[in-house]
Amino acid sequence: MKKSLLHLKSISKSFPGVQALKDVSFELDRGEILALIGANGAGKSTLMNILGGVIQKDSGEILINGENVQMRNPGDARRNGIAFVHQELTILPKLSILDNLLISSFPEKSGFIKQKEAIQTAQSVLERVGCNLDINMKIMDVGPGDQQLIEIARVLLFDPQVVIFDEPTSSLSKREKDRLFVLIQQLKSNDVAVIYITHLLEEVFSIAEKVAILRNGELVSEGLLKLYTRGKIIKHMTGAESQTLHKKKQKQDQPCLLEVSGLSSHGLLKDISLKLYQGEILGLWGLLGSGRTELVRAIVGLDPMDAGTIKIRIKEDLRVVKSQNANRWIGLISEDRRNEGLFVSMPVKVNMTIANLKAFIGKIWPFLNFKAEDKSSREYVQKLHIVLSSLEQKIETLSGGNQQKVIISRWLQRNPIIYLMDEPIKGIDVGAKVEIKNLILDLVENGAAVLLISSEIDELMSICDRYLVMCRGQITGEYPSNASKEKLIGAATNLLKT
Amino acid sequence: MNKKIITISHFLLNYGFYIALFLLVIGFSFGAPNFLTAINFLNMMHTLAPTLIMISGLVFVVLTGAIDFSVGSIAFLSASIGTYLMVYLDVNPLIAVFVILVAGSLIGGINGLIVEVVKVNPLITTFGTMLAFRGMGYLIAGAKYIPIPESLVSIHDWRIGPVYLDIIFSVGIVVFLFFIQNRTIFGKQLMALGNGRSIAEKLSIKVKAISFSAFVISGFFAALGSIFYMAQGSFLSPRMGQGLEFTGIAIVVIGGISLFGGEGSILGLLLGVFTVYVVENGLQHMGLSPYIYPLLRGAIIFIAMYADSLKTRLRAKKLIRKET
Numbered sequence: 084m085k086k087s088l089l090h091l092k093s094i095s096k097s098f099p100g101v102q103a104l105k106d107v108s109f110e111l112d113r114g115e116i117l118a119l120i121g122a123n124g125a126g127k128s129t130l131m132n133i134l135g136g137v138i139q140k141d142s143g144e145i146l147i148n149g150e151n152v153q154m155r156n157p158g159d160a161r162r163n164g165i166a167f168v169h170q171e172l173t174i175l176p177k178l179s180i181l182d183n184l185l186i187s188s189f190p191e192k193s194g195f196i197k198q199k200e201a202i203q204t205a206q207s208v209l210e211r212v213g214c215n216l217d218i219n220m221k222i223m224d225v226g227p228g229d230q231q232l233i234e235i236a237r238v239l240l241f242d243p244q245v246v247i248f249d250e251p252t253s254s255l256s257k258r259e260k261d262r263l264f265v266l267i268q269q270l271k272s273n274d275v276a277v278i279y280i281t282h283l284l285e286e287v288f289s290i291a292e293k294v295a296i297l298r299n300g301e302l303v304s305e306g307l308l309k310l311y312t313r314g315k316i317i318k319h320m321t322g323a324e325s326q327t328l329h330k331k332k333q334k335q336d337q338p339c340l341l342e343v344s345g346l347s348s349h350g351l352l353k354d355i356s357l358k359l360y361q362g363e364i365l366g367l368w369g370l371l372g373s374g375r376t377e378l379v380r381a382i383v384g385l386d387p388m389d390a391g392t393i394k395i396r397i398k399e400d401l402r403v404v405k406s407q408n409a410n411r412w413i414g415l416i417s418e419d420r421r422n423e424g425l426f427v428s429m430p431v432k433v434n435m436t437i438a439n440l441k442a443f444i445g446k447i448w449p450f451l452n453f454k455a456e457d458k459s460s461r462e463y464v465q466k467l468h469i470v471l472s473s474l475e476q477k478i479e480t481l482s483g484g485n486q487q488k489v490i491i492s493r494w495l496q497r498n499p500i501i502y503l504m505d506e507p508i509k510g511i512d513v514g515a516k517v518e519i520k521n522l523i524l525d526l527v528e529n530g531a532a533v534l535l536i537s538s539e540i541d542e543l544m545s546i547c548d549r550y551l552v553m554c555r556g557q558i559t560g561e562y563p564s565n566a567s568k569e570k571l572i573g574a575a576t577n578l579l580k581t
Numbered sequence: 582m583n584k585k586i587i588t589i590s591h592f593l594l595n596y597g598f599y600i601a602l603f604l605l606v607i608g609f610s611f612g613a614p615n616f617l618t619a620i621n622f623l624n625m626m627h628t629l630a631p632t633l634i635m636i637s638g639l640v641f642v643v644l645t646g647a648i649d650f651s652v653g654s655i656a657f658l659s660a661s662i663g664t665y666l667m668v669y670l671d672v673n674p675l676i677a678v679f680v681i682l683v684a685g686s687l688i689g690g691i692n693g694l695i696v697e698v699v700k701v702n703p704l705i706t707t708f709g710t711m712l713a714f715r716g717m718g719y720l721i722a723g724a725k726y727i728p729i730p731e732s733l734v735s736i737h738d739w740r741i742g743p744v745y746l747d748i749i750f751s752v753g754i755v756v757f758l759f760f761i762q763n764r765t766i767f768g769k770q771l772m773a774l775g776n777g778r779s780i781a782e783k784l785s786i787k788v789k790a791i792s793f794s795a796f797v798i799s800g801f802f803a804a805l806g807s808i809f810y811m812a813q814g815s816f817l818s819p820r821m822g823q824g825l826e827f828t829g830i831a832i833v834v835i836g837g838i839s840l841f842g843g844e845g846s847i848l849g850l851l852l853g854v855f856t857v858y859v860v861e862n863g864l865q866h867m868g869l870s871p872y873i874y875p876l877l878r879g880a881i882i883f884i885a886m887y888a889d890s891l892k893t894r895l896r897a898k899k900l901i902r903k904e905t
Contacts, residue, residue, distance in 0.1 A: 156785075157783075157785065158785060169783075173780050173783045173784060174780070175772070175773050175776035175777065175780060175781075175843070176776060176777075177772075177775075177776050177839075177843045177844040178769075178772055178773065178776055178843070182769055182772065182773075185769075186769060186770070186773050186784055186786070187784050187785060187786070189766055189769060191766050194765050194766050194767060195764060195765055195766075196764050196765060196766065196769070198764065
């Protein structure tokens with residue numbers, strides 16, 4: 084029997100509460116390019132982290148050239164010829180290209196660097212990846228595309244047999260991407276196997292020859308790419324059953340509460356216009372890095388905008404508002420709950436009232452009225468069914484769902500008319516998800532408008548009235564509530580034109 | 582347009598202190614005729630050599646992105662131990678010198694342990710040990726001036742031709758450390774650590790060991806400097822190294838070594854030490870009140886820190902622009 088270069092045999096891995104990988108097997112041969120695809124959370128990264136020695140598998144085998152190998156740490160992976168180009172670069176910004184390339188492999192003699200040899204090695208590997216920069220340049224003066232190439236060059240120094248690329252194009256321009264693809268083809272012709280992780284289907288079709296599709300931790304389909312169509316891949320990614328569900332009726336003729344027109348920022352966002360109506364949940368769907376978060380941040384003035392206007396309905400009238408002031412009417416629930424949403428080591432009460440302290444200050448006596456603060460906090464704890472032992476409890480000890488409720492209650496006290504919610508149900512258990520969604524439904528019932536971002540498309544589809552799809556900083560489509568899942572996913576990967 | 586402003590300000594931030602030093606030298610040589618002479622220059626170097634040695638190891642700590650406020654106190658404590666041995670126990674000065682160096686390294690190691698094993702922030706750690714080590718020094722040697730043996734004092738006067746030995750020695754140390762920084766695996770990993778601890782960890786660099794070693798090196802050179810410092814004054818002074826936590830760090834920063842870590846060359850130390858001492862020496866020659874020195878030192882420290890933070894801020898701006 085022919086032994087393939089890399090053979091993964093029934094790999095399983097579970098994290099507390101989640102079966103991340105279930106019995107995944109596939110083979111890869113020299114000179115093959117395999118695209119590993121799947122939605123967010125399908126288990127792609129888990130699988131590759133196991134292969135790269137970053138995390139440990141629960142069961143299963145990894146065979147290289149027919150031999151069973153253990154990957155206990157990244158060093159093991161490297162010794163077995165497996166190189167991993169992470170999505171997040173591991174470059175040292177203030178050091179030179181030379182130092183960055185060789186930091187873990189300087190040619191040395193008892194600790195002293197052989198400078199000449201080092202320069203030669205660095206230059207030849209840079210040439211190999213087609214980067215002709217001066218090796219004495221500091222990395223921070225180098226563009227993101229070249230940084231990526233340098234990261235790849237570093238990996239090539241070990242002469243790997245398998246190179247894993249994890250979403251390598253997310254920070255690259257078109258030209259840099261082309262250069263990367265040429266490089267991958269070169270690797271292929273040198274008999275190196277490549278595993279390419281992505282969720283952009285166009286890239287899959289331009290470089291891969293084999294494809295493996297993961298969904299919910301299972302390998303649902305695998306084979307030669309030419310046997311697949313785009314539609315078929317999407318179907319495998321999302322699951323065969325295509326459902327268009329919805330229960331809420333769109334209310335007619337509601338006034339527009341928020342109008343954004345021509346918003347551009349730094350090239351991250353291009354000419355974005357949208358309208359948000361009263362009583363509406365507008366789903367903003369797009370892949371990671373499509374500009375969703377940047378958009379909501381720009382609207383409330385957290386990121387600067389280069390062009391565009393924001394209008395908010397104030398006293399029955401749409402008025403132009405500076406984005407810096409927009410947070411008076413807009414409540415933002417940030418994607419990064421721990422770092423941007425909460426004061427993690429402070430009590431629940433503080434976290435609840437911090438945005439609205441003015442309400443607890445007497446007109447004449449300019450100090451906080453603790454009793455009123457307590458009373459108001461307790462009221463919201465009851466209203467939102469927040470589970471806690473005391474208002475003085477540190478908020479980091481609450482569960483994710485309860486933390487999120489505290490954040491929502493913070494805004495409820497301010498009672499803004501517009502809510503921008505960036506991944507409000509991320510990392511929350513199933514029960515709490517329903518509660519949060521009900522809260523959102525209550526909000527719009529009471530006349531607010533919600534712009535909702537979520538990577539979990541099923542969750543998004545269960546409550547939204549309308550969808551906007553973003554791709555690469557632009558709004559690429561608007562869909563009614565009964566749009567199909569395939570359509571939304573297709574639009575986000577820029578495939579299906581409607 | 583924007584780009585131009587950035588390059589000009591970058592030039593000023595990178596070379597501003599060279600220009601300032603140059604202008605100061607010119608200014609002082611007009612104000613005080615004796616200032617710009619070879620003899621004055623050598624005397625100045627002779628004066629500053631002990632300080633330069635004391636803070637040369639500190640640079641390694643700063644390069645890792647940490648800080649060591651306790652260098653002055655390490656110098657004093659290890660010198661106190663050595664003096665106690667020499668003066669009260671009649672130990673041979675050569676052995677005492679050896680003990681001083683070992684003591685300095687061990688004391689530096691205590692800082693390293695607290696930072697890396699107990700996991701206390703380096704700023705707090707060395708601020709605490711700065712007080713503690715000085716207190717221990719007082720306990721050992723008493724808060725008084727203790728004359729040290731003649732044989733040790735004489736190293737202050739050793740010279741090769743017109744150049745004092747401590748000058749050659751201190752500059753030699755800086756050059757040696759420069760070599761360590763740039764031509765050894767240790768030096769490169771040290772810089773990597775200063776560039777980002779988590780990234781360095783991902784690159785399987787032993788960050789704890791590196792950071793610990795930096796503190797040991799800092800302690801060692803603080804102790805080495807203390808020997809020359811004692812020789813200079815011919816006694817152990819209870820005020821040895823006092824205020825070095827700030828002057829030292831100012832010198833480091835003026836030398837272009839970023840307090841944020843991972844950037845700068847140890848050769849910059851020479852620039853830093855000159856700038857600080859040229860100002861003081863120049864003022865002396867112009868016969869100004871010595872009470873003005875602390876004020877000026879304060880101003881220099883402030884300007885240096887401000888320039889350092891400006892540099893980082895400008896860079897952040899540049900990066901944002903680049904990323905888009």
